[in-house]
Amino acid sequence: MKIAIIYTTTTESTKKSCKILSGKINADVQLIPIGIAKSECILKYNFIILAGSALNGKVQSDLKLYISKNIKTLKGKPLGLIINCEANKDRFNKTFTEELVNSSYINSNFGYELNPDEGNYIEKRKTNKLINDYKKNKESLPTLNIEEIDKFADYMNTMIEKRVD
Numbered sequence: 001m002k003i004a005i006i007y008t009t010t011t012e013s014t015k016k017s018c019k020i021l022s023g024k025i026n027a028d029v030q031l032i033p034i035g036i037a038k039s040e041c042i043l044k045y046n047f048i049i050l051a052g053s054a055l056n057g058k059v060q061s062d063l064k065l066y067i068s069k070n071i072k073t074l075k076g077k078p079l080g081l082i083i084n085c086e087a088n089k090d091r092f093n094k095t096f097t098e099e100l101v102n103s104s105y106i107n108s109n110f111g112y113e114l115n116p117d118e119g120n121y122i123e124k125r126k127t128n129k130l131i132n133d134y135k136k137n138k139e140s141l142p143t144l145n146i147e148e149i150d151k152f153a154d155y156m157n158t159m160i161e162k163r164v165d
Contacts, residue, residue, distance in 0.1 A: 005030070
């Protein structure tokens with residue numbers, strides 16, 4: 001089975017979680033940054049996973065644009081959805097269309113982490129401010145949810161064993 005993980009990331013948290021996931025799936029998995037993903041590329045894969053982040057309620061516009069350009073093809077493929085955001089917030093319908101959420105085989109929130117060395121200058125400043133806020137409030141910093149990544153990988157591996165295409 002060939003699987004494409006098409007992702008977009010601002011601060012590398014989504015890319016990191018997708019890399020972890022790809023290493024746990026027992027199949028031919030390709031990580032494809034959304035900037036180089038093409039419409040015809042979807043046709044080469046048996047399963048598509050779309051991944052993006054929603055920090056502070058904002059989603060990368062390139063993900064929404066990619067989905068809108070490829071909605072017909074995406075709806076015709078087995079699909080998984082990943083979001084990296086606050087653990088207590090459901091942003092699936094804001095990130096992905098309701099149609100995609102309802103038709104996806106699996107969707108999950110992998111959480112996120114704050115790394116002040118990633119992103120552009122503005123993102124780094126925002127990240128440092130968030131880290132300082134967490135520290136000031138004596139809260140632990142957010143982390144990737146490895147348990148959710150493992151559940152997603154287990155689901156995919158079970159599906160691969162059953163050869164559901």
